Amino acid sequence: MKTLENLYRQIIMDHYKNPKNKGLVDDPKYHTVHIKNPSCGDDITIQTNVTDHHVTGVRHEGSGCSICCSSASVLSTIMIGKTVEDAIYMTDHYLKMVANQPYDETIEFEDAIAYQGVRQFPARIKCASIAWQAFKQSIKGKE
Ligand code: ZN
DSSP states (O other), X not given: OOOXXXXXXXXXXXXXXXXXXXXXXXXXXXXXXXXXETTTTEEEEEEEXXXXXXXXXXXXXXXXXXXHHHHHHHHHHHHTTSBHHHHHHHHHHHHHHHTTOOOOTTSOOGGGGGGGGGGGOGGGHHHHHHHHHHHHHHHTTOO
């Protein structure tokens, strides 16, 4: 039987094994933010390019657990093409969702909904958050 939980685990493992937009670029247009999560050994660098108030590029590189690395890949696929304003709004509510705080449930989170279950595991909240926090820092002030 295929439960929702299995489906979410599948999304996470697919992005962990076959990450999208992985690898940093040597391009001065990209803004780079690096965050570490000492409790788990996660180490993530996010690069973003913003053109005309839109996110036009997201790259990521790093090492860590499956939750952390896969969430960077998911983030990159979702955010490219969004306005900076929409991207920040979604990031804020994603961070609330994984931290088990009230969030805007009308948002179409696409594959990022797979991390909803993280809120049951407080030790993993940071794993699911750092790529998104780095992303938000990298595009802040560019709207
Ligand atoms: Zn982790």
